[in-house]
Amino acid sequence: MPQALPPPDDRVYRWRFGAVEFDEARHELRVSGLPVEAEPRPLQVLALLLRHVGEVVTKEELFESVWAGRVTVDHVLATAIGKLRKALDAGGESRIVTVPRIGYRFDGPVERIALGHRPSGELTFEPGQPVPGREHFLLERPLGQTLGSEVWLARQPRSREARVFKFGRGGERLSAIKREATLMRVLRDTLGEREDLVRVLDWNFETEPCFLECEYGGDSLVEWAAANAAFAGWDRDQRVDFFLQVACAVDAAHGVGVLHKDIKPANILVRQRHGGGWQACLTDFGSSRLLQPGRLAELGITGLGLTVTRPDAGSGGTPLYLAPELVAGQPPTVRSDLYALGVLLYQLLVGDLRRPMAPGWERDIDDPLLTGDISRATDGDPARRLGSVAELVERLSTLPQRRTDAQRRAGSARAAEQAQRALEQARARRPWIAATIGVLSIGLLASSLLWYRSERLREAAAMQAARAEAVSGFLSDDLLGALSPGGSGFERDPSVREVLELASDQVGRRFADDPATRGGVHAALGQAWRTLGDRERSVAHLREAERHYARAFGPADPLTLRTRYALVRTLAYSNTAAHIAEAGTLLEATDAEVGPRLQEDGELALEAAYARGVFHFQQLQVEPALEAYRRADRLQRKLRPDDAQMAANIRSNLADGTLRQGDLASAIAQLRAMLAEPLFDARRIGEGKVAGHRIMLARALRNLGQYDEALPLAEAAAAATGRILGPDDYTTLVQLSTVASIHDYAGRCEQALEIARVVRTRMAARYGEERQATLVETGNLGFKEYDCGDRETGLDYLRQAESGLRRHFGEDNVAAHSFRYALAKALAEEGRHAEGLRVLDGLNVASLTAGDSTPGWDQRLRALRGRLLLQSGETGAGRALLAEAVEALSALGSADPHEIASLQALLADVDAGQALASPSTPNGVPVPATAR
Template sequence: MASGTTGGTRRRLIWTFGPSGCAISLDEQAWRLKVDDGFVEIEQKPLEILLVLLQRAGEAVTKAELLDAVWPDVTVVDSSLPTAIAKLRRALGRHADLVETVPRIGYRLTSPTPVTREAVPDRAQLGFKPDMPVPGAAGWRLVRRLSRGETDDVWLAAKGDARRVFKFAETPGRLRQLKRENAIARLLAQAPKTDAFVLPQARALDRLPAWLAFADAGSDLTQWLSAHPDAPLEQRLAIVASAARAVASAHRLGVLHMDVKPSNLLIGDDAQVRVIDFGCGALTTVAPDLTGLTQTSLTLAQGASSGGGTPLYLAPEIIAGQTPTSASDIYALGLILFQLVIGDLHRPLAPGWEAQIDDALLRDDIAQAAAFDPQSRLASADLLAERLEALPERRIAQAQGVAADEAAARLRQAVERARIRRPWIALSAVVLVAGLAMTSFAAWQAMRQRDEARRQSANAQAISDFLADDLLARGDPALSGMASETLLQATQRAQPDIAIRFRTAPHVAAQLYHTLARVYEQQSQWAAARDAYDQADAAYGRAGEGRGKSATINRLQHAFMEALSYQADSLDRARKLLADETAQLPPPDRMDPETQVWLSSARGMLSLADGDPKTALAQFGAAATGADALPNLFNARLRNDFHQRHAFTYVRLGDGKSAEAEIRPLLAAQMQLLGPKNPDVLILRLNLGQAYLFQQRYTDAVRELTSVLPELRAQLGPDHRLVQLALGARGQALGMMGRYAESVRDERALVDIALKSQGLHSYRALTALSDLSTSECRAPDLNRGIADGQTAYEGARATFGEQEPLTQAIGAAWAQCLIDARRDDQAFGLLQGLSIKAIGDLNGNPNWGAERDLMLAEIAVHRKNWRLADETLTQIEPVFSAKDADRFEAALFQSLNRQVAANTR
């Protein structure tokens, strides 16, 4: 047995030890220490250490063994064990030397007399009898003992016509539990609607027996079901929904119940369900307003023991000793839902339980609430309540969804027929079918009104008809008149038909515009995507849904696209879209979870475009975590996409190792899900090459990027944004290897594509031109390098402004070319006023300040200012002497050092 904190089932003992004639005793049951015929006040951890030492009296117990026994699965500071030993010795007083330190090993208990032990005798619970007065509660008399508590005496008491339930505690251990429940009750009292809980109305915690007094709030669920065995299913479901609302209210305050079971759910005469007994409860966060409470009064969830709670209702992760979360309470609610549906509160959720539930929707609700994996459970108890409350509408939507499924099948058939006539059909099918799938899912989730369910089903059919007849039918040259029509051409030709075909159905038009905006965005057709997002927003407004969730997500995705495109004025548009939308959204604790995911995604992309990858990493992480918690709304492919952005942000931070660690499992998952040639898989392979680049594994980077480039061209077209990224990354890797001619070849191809597809005043064209300039100057081809560098710098200054990190980074790269050509004064002017942090963040290079100083040292050498050059080179030597230093810069550093040394002897 490890310690007294575990939930073991062995009989508790009283241990006796110490000098002859002066017995010291430890009562495991009451957790009380008696020294010299008097009880000693001492915290529980020192007592647990004493118990371990008693179990191995006379032996040396290592520090590691004590830490593992008393603080299992918890990382504690180095001083925790010595501090607890010191408290134990103080409590032992003149017998402190019984706890002996064993140097370099641990501690040992030395007792002059043998250590004895005896079982704790069974204790009657306080010996109360009906009609006895309640100690410390004037006028209240006991009526009858209730059977709700397993570790406390719980009695119904009366004072005239008033009724209260008293929970008593006779031992210090039980008193701690009452204090915890009282402390949590103070926190629950802050809930907007406190009638969901039964909170103490009075208390006496400074005496033994201690007690808490509660209102008599009705029968518990077990008693209620016994009295109403034929209660209709709707009434039973309403009970679970009401209980889930109450538990969700506690969760929002950071409180876990940790013992949700039928006997802790009371049903009053008003049919209100109330949750009782937070004695096993824990906090997910520290409550700063609960001052003056002892450490044993409250338990943080990460340190909570699995020993509390009722075994049948404990979630699997709690039984396994893992940290409890809100999902643990949701598991118990899912089990209670199952039991109430079948009418048996003793039935476990054993394998094959699904056969006992005829209703497919309820079967799904139970499965998602009581899933074995906590990550697969419903995201909140509120969501379980919403599903149960909307069950009638969901059943109608389920029936209506058949039409949507048939429409989706018809669309897929049209895709297959068109696939052999247009190569782009196979590539875009997933995007287009996803547009219908969103509508079909909306029909399925139409939980509020029957008319809405029917309307969504009709929308799905209308969208299917448009995609199949107006867009995909253009795969037939006889209809389109264009034998080589591309996806972009077909989409652009079909888009005007939306306004005509759906002029009386703006909601359908909005969804179609929204879907087409996503298609354009994937094709990097920024202007077309912007127009489609705007048209979707306008159509949502005409439909009276301008502030609805779909319209909100449309605007957030629009903001994401603007930040991603990084064109002239696009960042300003992204900032305004995001600021305007954020001002209209509710606080995070009341925001729709799906909306929160898209908000975090948009914030992440804007932060990345703004040169703040640390914030981007946090936002993309929040989006990925939020999507993982909503598997019904975000499928596996989309969830992996959110994680891909998080992984890529490590690349932007220059942390190639972390990027690779996150990319590899994502790549395996997406490849298994989508196949080796899917664009999502190719993106991850591109990111893997970039991760190699930032680990200075240039050969691996060139190999991976060379392998993926033909696939990107074949799947997405030769000019696609991702093809450009791959060319740029390979060109950079080749340059790092000193293969400048090959680097110039890749970067020149990239510049040509970017200028043709996006024009000079675009992020891609300007960065590509700057990288090309650097490679040309290193080749060396100084004349072309300086000319291209100047064009890139002037274009960035005109497009983004002189103070933008991108403009400064391009100016710094051009300055190096100018220095190589001995145009030092012009270069020195460019280097003045640069933001080292901003450029370093943008480049993912924490040592960029040293690169700037290297350029200044070269100027000093040209000007024969040997002292300044020597001082500067000395300061930056660690960077350019490192094994992973850029070979061109390392060679330049060594050359400058030799020149300085030759002139300072």
């Protein structure tokens, strides 16, 4: 993983390497003593690479340092690198190395001569001074210092229009205001213009002093409260209403994946609304964090200040508002922002914005409902807090109704007590019974209309309780009792599988006349069998659950539809061609039944997005899977913030998809955050799920070359999964395959080959030769046999995997195309050009891109075809294809530099009239995403 760049060096240098000399001070490049014309951006890239010779400089760091806040796209950097390479090539220097999907490295040796220092980074401003770069505004007064900037209020002298300028020069100060610009763009582009968020109007990150220009949102809450008598006169409801403005702004930010991390009165501005009243405005996102960096690409925003080497530089924040887990060093979450809001709510209610929440704070709040809400928001254990800010907003917004309900419940309790006493007196005085009944009847007739709805709810609750009692009896008497016929305790220790088998046999007999309960039991059994890895039985029970729910409630009932989506997920996971086809048909039919509800932010939309994500992901269709999972993630956070199992499944698949797209740094940041998130503690989601998160992190670290850290993670995850699910379970075997791949990447062929053979054998024995997972592991074993064992055996395994996947899962199967490309490449290396060309003819760019989104698949196919044509003797056509493809791949900047060098050497051999040589290395052969 690239290391974080050190603090900027304020010295400037003259650099020399070979025949090349570069003067930073003059921005002058010379080759063999002669000046070379070069544009400013490529020279700035060169300066940054030279300052980190031998180190990988990420694309994000290059964008942040060179393009400095201007919205741009990836090809701009690739173009600058291409121009730089062309300039250096004039001196025979080809030292810029592309690190695929990460960045670039400049290889030494170089020498440097210090020429002097850059100007000092101190900011010195005075009131009345024009704003540098915005001279029509004059600085009025400083507003204070924050983590990343010095903040001033400025005004236009004639119009008196106010602006706020946040200045920064270098280091963390500049990064903070860049980060704020980025995140405010995310908020604006996603949420639109909002009165409760301060707008960023412009910025200057190119010339010093750099600044962020914002609208003036009013005085800080601290200043406003001290100067405005209105605050002291607010009643409790007014204070809650004001707080809700702040909480809604935070909730909106959370909804698009932005944590504020520094919620406090100083970062809340107050201004008067045009129609009267006061508007709260949330500001200062300089310490904030973006939970899903992939959102930047979706919105076309460059991640300024959000480099991959800085997933989260400390918890930030102000001590009084820091949640306990942040003080303990854990990463910030939605619940840590919620904690700060709870403290703020307490301060607003007591009218003291500096008072800490000390033990006994509850005595300061005279409303038990508010006391409970604050307590739930600020619990020392984040797992016991409310699940989201939206939940706190909901509770506070319904305070009047909650108070009414509480009073009604208290009144009902008193009435019941009085009725009981009256009944006892009536029994003692029988002559008065008739009169008492008459009076009570009149009261009951009047109250029955008011309580009708409650009685209906009680009836539903009673029905559910009766069903729960029936299910409990079924489990305790029919199941455990049958497994313990003596009745005095277990005569043997039944396994979970035995209990489930007995339940599966008896559920139809026990609940024959109650389809609703029978559907519920079948649904629970389906989930249980899926957890145990028996997807065939899971599918059978979920089909029964859907059938009985439809009989009890109708085919369009939400419960029936949710069960159908659960069946889609299980069918997709089962990995057979028939089940995957059935899952696709059922998904489309269920979506059609749900209809317009798919566009709403409701439970069915969540289930639909989740099912679609699973369906596409199991077929390695990464882009549509990620699109579905992102929607599911947003809805889960909103609707089921405490559903740890669903959250873990969705977010782990998001991380997996990010990993498969090659964004290693983002995937690692997501996975480390998940492993530190209390919601995903093993006690809540199970050790097996945590093992799944660890194996993905191991894969990402493997892809970065950090094998020593990746291997123990992968081995521990596979051991834990094997202990829970068994050594031959699908998940265990896939994780063992990852262990084998780490050995393979690290050059330990013998260990890799031994594990790969075991995985393939066990997969075939447990699941059959024709399962997609077995065929993928067959192909993976083919890679390792080819690299480390018997090359001919390796080619045979690749042929088996490719043809089997196409035959059973369709011509467009992503894994089939990945293996087919690998086979064609291996055949080229073996000199079997005729067979290689036949294999190449069946490939298409769309399927290859679905498995590996790195740009340039059309060019890679043309390069491989050109190579095979050269080998077959068609020199003219082959060279033309190969030369054109190599030039295009080099310009992309994302191709494997070793592969480019190999192809360039082949062209040089052809031009020199030499015989074609087959490279012995298989480095360019990609492994299908399924094996990853």
